[in-house]
Amino acid sequence: MGAARATALALLVSTFAHGAVASREFVDDAGRKIALPDRIERVYAAGPPASVLVFALAPEVLIGWTRAFRDDEAQWVPEKYAKLPELGRLTGRGNTANVEVVLKQKPDIVIDVGSTSATFASLADRVQSQTGIPYVLLDGRLATTPRQIETIASILGAEERGRELSAYSGRILDGLREKIAAIPADKRPEVYYARGPQGLVTGLEGSINVEMIELLGANNVAAGEKGGLANVGLEQVVLWDPAIIVTNDPNFYRDVWNLPVWNSVDAVRKKRVYLSPHLPFGWFDYPPGANRLIGLLWLSDILYPELFRHDLARDVTEFYRLFYHQAPTAEQVTRLLSEPGVAPR
């Protein structure tokens, strides 16, 4: 009832506010019925995963980023897109966006990719009824990336580009899944994801933070408990004795080699600790969006060195060209891949 009224209100307001005629009905992944305007020229992406996808599919409609690009990040995308304004996040983990600032940019639609739980669906309803702008909430799991791409492409009328990117990401996912399915259980490595400067925060089973480890069929050592992020003790890590450690914290990566207790962990002794690249978007964990696709190729080389040997320089160039609209220079790629902790051994 409330949702229907909100939708009606949104319809009404958007009709007056933007002169757009709502003509398409769309059901988003939270089951919310939304009337989409006919022409969509300005899109506000509510969080980083949505930003990445909208940027990849139709950069000219993106009105801004949730956080402005830093200098080292800006080098990886065309300048005019790197200079788009910072608008903040609207929902999810803490709002930083000012609704008036967002409204001032006159977006035709808000797109959000992430969790579709009741919490986020109700947040979407609230923003939509408050602003009168249609709010589309899509499921952001890594495995469904091709479908997310197609959905957003059809909303934005960028079907051709959508087919290209969805086919590309489908090839990556299927290629990995097919080969990994054949790996016997005892050949799947034990992986520990080390977060935070001490490396003692990790992702439990089912957390979005370790989605890549699960998708690649490896064993997350912290999978005994379900949940999100958790603090663990050093003794527990020694007990787990993971064969591989993945981190995205450069401070931890520097420190881990100098601390005697970490040296009793198999992964550290065998120098199998890896630091994920983060430019312009992270390769592992955050933001939890399609930017992780390239990370999957990288991590699969690390987890299964006998099975995969991707030509990472080529793949990075192709992925960045397709998704970020700018093929990095050979020098940029070399620099990225030769950072300490990146190269698969």
Place this chain on the structure above:
Amino acid sequence: MMLAPARFALGLAVSAAALLALVAWSFTVGRFAVSPHDVANVLWSSLLGEESGLARNVDAIVLQVRAPRVAAALAVGAALAAAGAAYQNLFKNPLVSPDILGVSAGCSLGAGLAVLLSLSITMMQAFAFVGGLVAVGLVVAIGTWIRGRDPILTLVLTGVVVGSLFGAGVALVKYVADPYNQLPAITFWLLGSFTGALPRDLPVTLVPIAAGVALIWLLRWRIDVLALSDDEARTLGIDVRQLRFVVIVAATLITASAVALAGTIGWVGLLVPHAARLVTGAAFARVLPLSLVLGAGFMLAVDTACRTLFATEIPPGVVTAFVGTPVFIALLALTFRRSA
């Protein structure tokens, strides 16, 4: 009914013996199974500077993980209890805890800023420590500047105000932090844990803590007098303002180091002095030693539970609150029944 000195001697002996047993037990339990025999072996060999001949990771667990954690928990517990006891006398109020002057809020802001700047854990600890000192320094400076008729009330009120200002700073830091990476790091830091206590952290933490405890210990007879009115103290030839300042410095060193290492841990500084007073009466010279022993034991017991019960750590501050609330109510009931 035993006399207070006798109760003190007996209480101290019993709790010291219990503490020793607790330390021994804590060394032998953990997620990683190490037999008591192996633990003794590793410790003995390390005392002699020899190789234990056991697996490397057994050595690492006992010497690099458990030993520093046990030491840190003992030191933090003892020191927070001592600081709390001294503050309760200084502020003439049994409900005072060591962070009444905003030290925890200062530490939290320091650590939060370090996370925003993507600094290493060592720098986070340094920022936290300095943040705590800055907050209390500000409180003392403002209190001195105001020079109110009631200096203690002025200090407490300034502490509340400055603490909430720093608290707002923490909220701001969390708000601007990157939600995927920095925000969880700040949240986990604020929850606190001894899990990161490494051998290299101990000197920088234990030296200021020891200095603070030593100061309070040396002043224990005078601190007794602080519970009297300022005029009475003055007739006994004690410079109350100077003494108060030194006690604040000592308690701040202690609490800032403790928070920098293990995060905000409430209840120890509030609860333990009450328990000690219940045994031995209000005389500070007797409350202090007993508080040191009981505080060390309480903190060690809590942290041992935190690291052994589940694969993931439990924040010690949460456990002290869950244990502290009912115990404190029980203590209150006992105290009031006595005095009634």
